[in-house]
Amino acid sequence: MGLLSVSIWLPILAGTVLLAIGRDENAQAVRWLALAAAIASFLVTVPLVTGFDVASAAMQFEEKLPWIERFKVNYHLGVDGISVWFVLLTAFITIVVVISAWEVITERVHQYMGAFLILSGLMVGVFCAVDGLLFYVFFEATLIPMYIIIGVWGGPRRVYAAFKFFLYTLLGSLLMLVALIYLYYKSGGSFSILDWHKLPLPLTAQSLLFFAFFAAFSVKVPMWPVHTWLPDAHVEAPTGGSVVLAAIMLKLGAYGFLRFSLPIAPDASRHWDWLIIALSLIAVLYIGLVALVQVDMKKLVAYSSIAHMGFVTLGFFIFSELGISGGIVQMISHGFISGAMFLCIGVLYDRVHSREIASYGGVVNTMPKFTALAVFFAMANCGLPGTSGFVGEWMVILGTVKFNFWLGLLAATTLVFGAAYTLWMVKRVYFGDVANDDVKALTDINRREFTMLSLLAVAVLWMGVYPKPFTDVMHTSVTQLIQHVGKSKL
Secondary structure, three states, X not given: OOHHHHHHHHHHHHHHHHHHHOOHHHHHHHHXXXXXXXXXXXXHHHHHHHOXXXXXXOOEEEEEEEEEHHHOEEEEEEEOOOOHHHHHHHHHHXXXXXXXXXXXXXXXXXXXXXXXXXXXXXXXXXXXXXXXXXXXXXXXXXXXXXHHHHHHHOOOOHHHHHHHHHHHHHHHXXXXXXXXXXXXXXXXXXXXXXXXXXXXXXXXXXXXXXXXXXXXXXXXXXXXXXXXXXXXXXXXXXXXXXXXXXXXXXXXXXXXXXXXXXXXXHHHHHHOHHHHXXXXXXXXXXXXXXXHOOOEHHHHHHHHHHHHHHHHHHHHOOOOHHHHHHHHHHHHHXXXXXXXXXXXXXXXXXXHOOOEHHHOOOHXXXXXHHHHHHHXXXXXXXXXXXXXXXXXXXXXXXXXXXXXXXXXXXXXXXXXXXXXXXXXXXXXXXXXXXXXXXXXXXXXXXXXXXXXXXXXXXXXXXXXXXXXXXXXXXXXXXXXXXXXXXXXXO
């Protein structure tokens, strides 16, 4: 087993062991085992970045073993500059999620921790899979633990939200399965994604494949108008579920565009780029306005996530290195920032048991340390220079302006909307006089909460001040992808 296999199966195995423990009497031991497994899984992923050859666009740390030999299906893993950071991000966020649940989850602790560890391994598998069928198995398997997390530990409408999440994402993926089978036969019996990148397909076939992949990945991003499952899932999910959903699971769809849609159907991607650009701008503009009228903090941040992911898909389909690199940077940054914002909402909810903005006011008077961190993450969400939120958005806007000035101008307006709805929430929740007795009785964050938020604050600041390590790793792979798509006949 290589590093990639260990990074996938270590958390899955650890999660299975925790499920087998099966008793809440061992809750404290379960928490420590889960934290140890999460840290070990993260440490395994670090050499993937430190040992990565930034000059090569080929798959690195490859592992290939026969799996279903009759159909030439292989257990084939590898990472390139596009995927390697997401492996590290997934393992890092898992540590934060385990810490966040330490005192909050008191029932079925072993199941909760086990589900998150298994989910972590499956998501890493999505980013590492080089075999199409293996990708599909990991991609679909991630639905199961998240469905359980929302359905068991969620809010009052958790069953409705879990079903909606499951059905939306599953139905979209069925068309992708049809596309994978078509590519298998078209390539002479190969499930290798790298072989599919070389197929000379006519525009009609490419267009059908493009929309089959679009059905699966647009729901996962989610893009307008198939975004309606996300606010419900976020509102009902426990804090850890919201963090993983926003930080990692939304990225699976965007990653699919880079791994499947653009390289397998380059002509169709260029032919239908106007559609993706239009839907992305609707997400950026319209969803930004929707976020502005929300009264529930979780819903506001959920709609904010949709708007920010619109930036990602916009960057991908302007077919420039600046745009695609900016989209990837935005995905990583959004993982840090959105995760942190949902954790901040969770900190308040654990004390007051309300997510309504009107239930708060003047939190800074009773929780100064927490407010300092929460406002920092809010500023990062606005795209403040010096934070990671600025880097990706700036790259995408700059790439879009080079592509078309008026589209770039429209995209840039999201910075105004983002500042409006984020600062409106910050003003109402954190500043002013103490609004009520609940706020007056609040106590500032403890060491556990300070640790989990500080980890994310360091990541946001580091990426905002010095993004070069991130862009260096992805540069060669993105350049090769642009050259491949640039050979389009259209």
